[in-house]
Amino acid sequence: MSETHRDWVPVDISVHNQRAHAFAQTHALVSLQTDSLVVTSSRGFGRELPPTASVHPSFKNRRHTVDASLFQGALQRKRDYVRYAWEMVPQDFTYPIEPQSRSEQVGTSMRETDEPVQRRTVLPFPDPLRYRNLHRWGYVWPPFNEDTYAHIGNAMVSNEDICSIMQLTGFHCWYRDTVLDAALELTSLYYDAEDNGIAVASSTTAQCVQFAATGVDDADMNELRAYKTMFEGKKWIFVPLNDGMGGTSAEEVRGTHWALLAIDRPNKRAHYIDGLFSWTDDWQNIGRSLALAFGNLLGDGMYEFCIEHNAPHQWNHNQFRGTDSGPCGPYVVKMVQEIMCYIRYHQRHETEDQISLRLGSGFSSSFNFNSFGERRCLLWTLAGFKASQVANDRAMQHDNMTLGQPRPFGLVELRDPASLLYDAPLFDENTLTSQQLKSHHDIAVRQLQQQQQQQHQFQHQYEHQYEHQYQYQRNMSTSSQNSSGSSGGISISSEAGAPYIQGGYDGAQDDHIANEVEMHDRPASTVRDYDGDVSIEEVPNDEFSPYCFVRDITQRPSTPDQPSSPISDTSTMQSIPDLESLTDNSQDHVEAIRSDQNPQEYDDRNANDDVPM
């Protein structure tokens, strides 16, 4: 008792007055202070956090009061991304253990006659990011690494892809397949392509389907059945083309150019649309190969191959006044958007029979193409998609936490998830100022240098084992530093003749065992027993049957900066029969090819088929 008396400190009565509950059923429940924000919330007694949507049966009426005070200074940019991506808990938005501790510096001592202090319920502060409009993805650059930024359908975009979208010069200004696939997926979502008979193949899907160009037997169909299912119900199919298709594992990165193949199945036509090489036979052959492959895969026979010489030029018809060293990716995306819009126009007016994908002579003048604008639009759309995705996920987590399991029926129907598509007003164009772009570029350059150093170390590590394979990579690295505009997809002589490596990986085998992985040189039936998760078995070289190489893929076209190099060793490639001899409709195909060499013939024939786009 004496100790209590000695420790007792008189407390001003105003403190107790402040803590008195004016309303017995209402009390401060949540408060939070960050570097820039103080939020306090009061609400009714005895109820948990509210869900993000009304539920059925409805809860009792609630009374909420939320006060938010802004301090000077904004949230630091780096913290934003940490909060978003790494799910770490920085100082701001930390769930307070005792929310009232900042405002109530009251000791526990009190007079004996005082009413005992009533400890208040402490709940975690609700995650504000469950609302899409509170996100700032459009203002945040992710770090320059390969971590996943977002999944859009079957496409996956990395942080590095996001950083490279706005690059107009240098190594990263060319669209990677991941970026192009994401852009095409977003376009498909926007135009609701799946439900309107339109399919957009990804770049990897195109690589898989191209092997059908040599014909599809039962064995091949087992491999390609998934792709047939993907496309057989569609009337129009868009296929991105790249000259790096069909390369082998000896190359790290391949390709120099993107083009588009638009297949019009009702009219049995395949339109080759290229913003740069529409007059070059080698590039046209890539389109022919894919048209042939899709015809075989879908059982449509030979499509009439139409080369769109009226297609706009990616340089001459680019309205961007600056320098964009890689406009073919944005060009393909813009072209798919234009044609989809055209198809949807006719579908809305129920005039599908009038659809023709031929590009008229006046199409170029109406083609509103700005490569920088396309890049910016893609970046904002991806940022909006990311914000919507995160908001929906966090709203779902919030509802699960507040409502518990099983979730009351009706919530899913009543909740209106955030839109996954581009929301222009959310992202201000001023976001991407030149200064931000410059600083971002500097950061990207530094990180690229680090990446190149790591690549060099990786290269050196495998130099003895895979010297012949990395000869290509060194060549490509040199050419990219010189901004020659050429890249992989050209030097395929080494990969074609690359020996199949056996043995010599004892160190790697040890690593695999450490990772519950084991490799074997014996057939699958003789794989020895082990207690790991994964085992690997090689196929002996003499038992391995490589895929056939399509003829026009092996004869890859040259870029303006690098002449085509002859293939030094084609002995391992199986010769592909001439296209004319592949099917019974060979004569039709010959006529189609010949007519392509005379574009005027098609222009005259389709003079009335100009696309009103």
Add this chain to the structure above:
Amino acid sequence: MSDNGSPMQKPEDGQQEHLNIKVTDNNNEVFFKIKRTTQLSKLMNAFCDRQGKNMQSVRFLFDGQRVQPTDNPDTLDMQDGDTLEVHQEQIGGC
């Protein structure tokens, strides 16, 4: 692990615990034996290490769909003998 050292092959609902999965690019075929619940990132890393590839420069596909490192055979409903296709990264700009 059984007494004779053979891997556990507990048939659950008629499914084997381990699957033989073929991973093929245009040049090579490699067979993997993998548990149904093991993340495919291990398989991907093993394949890339084996082939001397950079993980970021290849695309793994199963039934036409991009395979994520966090997927496992169960989530993809893979069967014994299924094939994963591997394709190289493509870029274009000129």
